Amino acid sequence: MTEKEFRTYFRDLYPQLAQYATRLLGALDVEDVLQGTFLELWNRRDDISTAAHVRAFTYRTVYTQSLNVLKHRAVVNRYSAAVVDMENKTAALLSPDACDVAFNMACKELSNKLTNAIEQLPPKSKEAFTLSYLHDMKNKDIAQEMGISVRTVDAHIYNALRTLRTKLKLTDLNTD
Incomplete structure (x- = not known):
C-alpha cells in the first residue's frame, strides 16, 4: 500500500x-x-x-x-x-460518633458528674437513692433497712432525683 x-x-x-x-x-x-x-x-x-x-x-x-x-x-x-x-x-471509623475512645471518655465524664452530684445529696436522700438505684433494692426493703416508712423513702428518692436533675442540667450548661 x-x-x-x-x-x-x-x-x-x-x-x-x-x-x-x-x-x-x-x-x-x-x-x-x-x-x-x-x-x-x-x-x-x-x-x-x-x-x-x-x-x-x-x-x-x-x-x-x-x-x-x-x-x-x-x-x-x-x-x-x-x-x-x-x-x-x-x-x-474516624467519626467521633463511632470512636470508642470518645464514647468511653464521655461515659466516664458523665459518671464522674453523677458521682459528684450524688455525693452532694443530703445523707438520708443519698442513702435511699443509692440503695434504690445502685443496689436495686425495693422501697419496702430500703424502709426496713433505714428504719423509716416507705412513704419517707419515696420522698427521699423523689428529692434526690429532683436535686440530681437540677445539678446535672447546670453542669451541662456550664460545659457547653
Missing part, C-alpha cells in the same frame, strides 16, 4: 469508522481509537493487499480497540468505587 492509497482509505473510511466507534464507545475516546486503528493499518500496509481486506481490517481493529477501552473503563470504575468505599469506611 502506498502513501497515496493510505490517504484515500483514510479519507473514505474515517467517517464510517468514527460513526461505528461512537456507537460502541459514545463520544469519549473515539479519536484515540481511530488514530490507533490507522496507525496499525499503516504499520501493516505491506501485509494488506485488497480494499476489502483494508475495510475488514479497520472495522475489526476499531472493534478490538473499543473493547479494550471499555474494559479499561470498567477497571477504572471498579477502582474508583473501591477507593470511594474505602474512604467512606475510613471516615466512618
